[in-house]
């Protein structure tokens with residue numbers, strides 16, 4: 391349980407670091423939710439990601455561009471069931487791409 395908490399803690403920190411200082415203007419009251427939405431928009435979509443890093447795609451499997459792991463997990467942006475998904479490396483924690491759940 392603890393390692394899971396740490397995992398998400400470090401993901402959150404990486405997430406926050408995606409939002410560059412220019413966005414300091416974002417009002418305090420807009421909170422973490424707003425913050426996450428801004429960060430989410432900065433993450434490449436799956437196709438953009440593949441266009442940018444074509445070498446990480448082999449045999450229909452995408453691997454982490456940092457550590458080459460194929461252990462990639464996705465999680466909901468604001469809640470577990472959020473249809474905005476963020477895909478990150480389960481080995482090094484790098485945030486990789488975003489997608490939407492199509493229902």
Ligand SMILES: [Zn+2]
Pocket residue numbers: 454455456457458459479480481482483484
């Ligand atoms: Zn990795």
